Amino acid sequence: xxxxxxxxxxxxxxxxxxxxxxxxxxxxxxxxxxxxxxxxxxxxxxxxxxxxxxxxxxxxxxxxxxxxxxxxxxxxxxxxxxxxxxxxxxxxxxxxxxxxxxxxxxxxxxxxxxxxxxxxxxxxxxxxxxxxxxxxxxxxxxxxxxxxxxxxxxxxxxxxxxxxxxxxxxxxxxxxxxxxxxxxxxxxxxxxxxxxxxxxxxxxx
Amino acid sequence: xxxxxxxxxxxxxxxxxxxxxxxxxxxxxxxxxxxxxxxxxxxxxxxxxxxxxxxxxxxxxxxxxxxxxxxxxxxxxxxxxxxxxxxxxxxxxxxxxxxxxxxxxxxxxxxxxxxxxxxxxxxxxxxxxxxxxxxxxxxxxxxxxxxxxxxxxxxxxxxxxxxxxxxxxxxxxxxxxxxxxxxxxxxxxxxxxxxxxxxxxxxxxxxxxxxxxx
Numbered sequence: 001x002x003x004x005x006x007x008x009x010x011x012x013x014x015x016x017x018x019x020x021x022x023x024x025x026x027x028x029x030x031x032x033x034x035x036x037x038x039x040x041x042x043x044x045x046x047x048x049x050x051x052x053x054x055x056x057x058x059x060x061x062x063x064x065x066x067x068x069x070x071x072x073x074x075x076x077x078x079x080x081x082x083x084x085x086x087x088x089x090x091x092x093x094x095x096x097x098x099x100x101x102x103x104x105x106x107x108x109x110x111x112x113x114x115x116x117x118x119x120x121x122x123x124x125x126x127x128x129x130x131x132x133x134x135x136x137x138x139x140x141x142x143x144x145x146x147x148x149x150x151x152x153x154x155x156x157x158x159x160x161x162x163x164x165x166x167x168x169x170x171x172x173x174x175x176x177x178x179x180x181x182x183x184x185x186x187x188x189x190x191x192x193x194x195x196x197x198x199x200x201x202x203x204x205x
Numbered sequence: 206x207x208x209x210x211x212x213x214x215x216x217x218x219x220x221x222x223x224x225x226x227x228x229x230x231x232x233x234x235x236x237x238x239x240x241x242x243x244x245x246x247x248x249x250x251x252x253x254x255x256x257x258x259x260x261x262x263x264x265x266x267x268x269x270x271x272x273x274x275x276x277x278x279x280x281x282x283x284x285x286x287x288x289x290x291x292x293x294x295x296x297x298x299x300x301x302x303x304x305x306x307x308x309x310x311x312x313x314x315x316x317x318x319x320x321x322x323x324x325x326x327x328x329x330x331x332x333x334x335x336x337x338x339x340x341x342x343x344x345x346x347x348x349x350x351x352x353x354x355x356x357x358x359x360x361x362x363x364x365x366x367x368x369x370x371x372x373x374x375x376x377x378x379x380x381x382x383x384x385x386x387x388x389x390x391x392x393x394x395x396x397x398x399x400x401x402x403x404x405x406x407x408x409x410x411x412x413x414x415x416x417x418x419x
Binding site: 003004005006007008010012013014016017018019020021022023025026030033034035036037074090093095098101102132133136137139140143146147148150151153154155156157158159160161162163164165168169172173174175177178181182185188192196197199200 | 211212213214215217218219221222223224225226227241242243244245277278280282283285287288289293294295296297298300301302303305306307309310313314342345346349353354356359360362363364366367369370371373374375402405
C-alpha cells in the first residue's frame with residue numbers, strides 16, 4: 001500500500017493556525033499570507049518544552065496528592081481531606097459511580113498522561129519506528145481526555161461557594177487544589193507543545 | 206530565487222498530525238475524511254449552514270447569560286439557605302494561599318466560553334453576507350487557541366458531583382442556572398467543536414473574487 005506524500009517531500013508546509021498549504025520557503029521567519037501567523041515546519045523546541053512542562057507537572061502532582069484540597073467543618077468539628085480521601089469517602093458512602101468518576105478524573109487521567117507523554121517523548125527522541133499509528137492514536141487520546149482532570153478543581157469551587165454557614169458548616173479550598181490545578185494546566189500545555197508529526201519523521205531516514 | 210509572493214495551494218490539505226498531503230475532495234453530509242497514514246480526522250462535512258450556525262451561536266449566548274445570572278444550586282441546612290452562581294463558584298477559590306487557581310477556573314468556565322460565543326457570532330454575522338468580519342484573521346486564530354480551554358462540560362459534571370457530595374449532609378435543590386448550563390454545554394459543543402477551516406476557504410474565495418472584479 002502506498003501512502004500519500006509528506007509535506008517535506010513536496011516542499012510545502014501547512015500554516016499551523018489556518019491550515020493553508022503553502023510553499024516551504026520562509027519557514028522560521030515568514031508569515032502566513034492568509035492569517036499572518038508565523039510559519040514553522042515543526043513546533044519550535046517542541047521536545048524540550050514538552051519535557052519541561054511534563055516534569056514540572058509530575059513534581060506538582062506530589063503535593064497535589066499529599067496536601068488537603070478541601071476543609072470541611074460541620075457543627076464545630078472540622079477536617080481536611082485530600083483527593084484520595086474524597087474518593088474513599090464516596091466509596092464508603094455507597095456512591096461507587098461518583099467515586100469512580102473522581103478517581104478516573106483525578107488519578108487515572110493525570111497518571112496516564114504522564115506515562116503516555118513520557119513514552120511519546122522518549123520514542124520520538126530515539127527516532128523509533130515502533131507502533132507509530134498506535135502512538136499517534138495515544139496522542140489524540142491525551143488531547144481529548146486531558147482537560148477532564150479539571151473536574152476536582154471545579155467541584156471544590158462549587159461546594160466552597162455553596163457551604164458558607166459560618167459556625168454551623170463551612171467548606172474552604174486548601175492548598176492541594178492549587179497544585180492539582182497546576183498539574184492539569186502544565187500537562188495540557190505539555191501535550192500542546194508536543195508535535196505529533198515528529199512521530200512520523202523517523203520514516204524519512 | 207525570487208522574493209515574491211509565496212505560492213499557496215488552497216485545494217490541498219495537510220494532516221496536522223503527520224504532515225501527509227492530500228487533495229481536498231468535497232464530502233457528502235456526515236462523511237469524514239481521514240488520514241491514511243495516521244488515521245486522524247482531516248476534516249468533516251459540515252452539516253450546518255452559516256444561518257443555522259449563527260442561530261445556534263445566539264442561542265448559546267442567551268443560555269450563557271442565564272447560566273451566569275441564575276443560581277446553579279440551592280442548599281439549605283437547619284433553616285439556613287444559600288445558593289451559588291458560576292461566578293461565585295470561581296470566586297470561592299480566591300481565598301488565602303490558593304487564590305491563584307481561581308483565575309484558570311474563571312477562565313475555563315466563564316471567560317473562554319464567553320469569548321468563543323462572541324468571536325464566533327461576530328465572524329458568522331459577516332460570513333452570512335459572504336464578508337470577512339473586521340479582525341477576521343485574529344478572531345479565527347484566537348478561536349483555535351481557546352478551544353482546548355473551554356470546560357463547560359467538565360463544569361456541568363462538577364455541578365452534578367457537588368450536588369451528590371453535599372446531599373449526604375444537607376438539602377440540595379437544582380437552581381434554574383443548571384438547566385441553562387446543560388443547554389449551553391450542548392450548544393457550545395455544536396458550535397465550537399466544528400471544522401472552521403472551510404470558513405477560511407469560503408471567505409477567502411469571495412474576497413479573491415471581489416479583488417478580481419475590482
